Amino acid sequence: QKEVEQDPGPLSVPEGAIVSLNCTYSNSAFQYFMWYRQYSRKGPELLMYTYSSGNKEDGRFTAQVDKSSKYISLFIRDSQPSDSATYLCAMVYNNNDMRFGAGTRLTVKP
Amino acid sequence: DSGVTQTPKHLITATGQRVTLRCSPRSGDLSVYWYQQSLDQGLQFLIQYYNGEERAKGNILERFSAQQFPDLHSELNLSSLELGDSALYFCASSVSGTTDTQYFGPGTRLTVL
Numbered sequence: 764q765k766e767v768e769q770d771p772g773p774l775s776v777p778e779g780a781i782v783s784l785n786c787t788y789s790n791s792a793f794q795y796f797m798w799y800r801q802y803s804r805k806g807p808e809l810l811m812y813t814y815s816s817g818n819k820e821d822g823r824f825t826a827q828v829d830k831s832s833k834y835i836s837l838f839i840r841d842s843q844p845s846d847s848a849t850y851l852c853a854m855v856y857n858n859n860d861m862r863f864g865a866g867t868r869l870t871v872k873p
Numbered sequence: 874d875s876g877v878t879q880t881p882k883h884l885i886t887a888t889g890q891r892v893t894l895r896c897s898p899r900s901g902d903l904s905v906y907w908y909q910q911s912l913d914q915g916l917q918f919l920i921q922y923y924n925g926e927e928r929a930k931g932n933i934l935e936r937f938s939a940q941q942f943p944d945l946h947s948e949l950n951l952s953s954l955e956l957g958d959s960a961l962y963f964c965a966s967s968v969s970g971t972t973d974t975q976y977f978g979p980g981t982r983l984t985v986l
Contacts (some may be wrong), residue, residue: 807963865915
């Protein structure tokens with residue numbers, strides 16, 4: 764079993780839809796949780812990070828962490844074609860040991 | 874633009890060869906991280922340097938090595954290259970030695986023929 768599981772998709776939604784991206788993990792020692800967005804042929808770009816259970820909102824993006832279920836989510840409201848990218852979850856333990864999910868490829872169709 | 878620069882953008886070489894990838898972190902960042910991204914393995918953490926010293930090691934092969942220089946730029950050396958080393962190699966930087974705010978460079982695409 765991988766430490767971090769993420770459905771690779773692909774996921775295709777119409778413009779304006781609410782998108783839900785998810786990761787599960789097995790290591791309860793993970794301390795920080797992040798979401799990265801990666802456009803084709805570009806480096807990952809940090810979208811959000813959090814270290815506690817609950818929700819964190821930033822514009823159209825909401826990151827949700829449920830440590831008891833070892834489950835994290837990223838919600839995108841009012842999705843736009845410019846949101847089309849691969850989304851990677853990432854988790855950190857021991858302050859500098861990082862694990863990434865496989866990434867979910869999202870396409871938002873106009 | 875994250876402020877992290879990587880050179881070269883593309884590199885094509887043959888099996889058995891050695892290459893060096895270069896990374897300049899964002900101004901003020903002391904930590905540099907190296908990652909490998911391939912289709913079958915996803916994004917894999919290789920190694921981290923903080924202010925010139927090795928801080929953490931991930932899934933880095935013995936054929937690979939890295940260093941961070943006094944001006945904080947870093948180099949990743951890959952030797953005895955194999956076909957399976959073909960991948961995107963990313964460098965990221967952060968202010969501190971923790972990994973909660975890493976900024977990634979554009980990557981170097983390595984093709985081993």
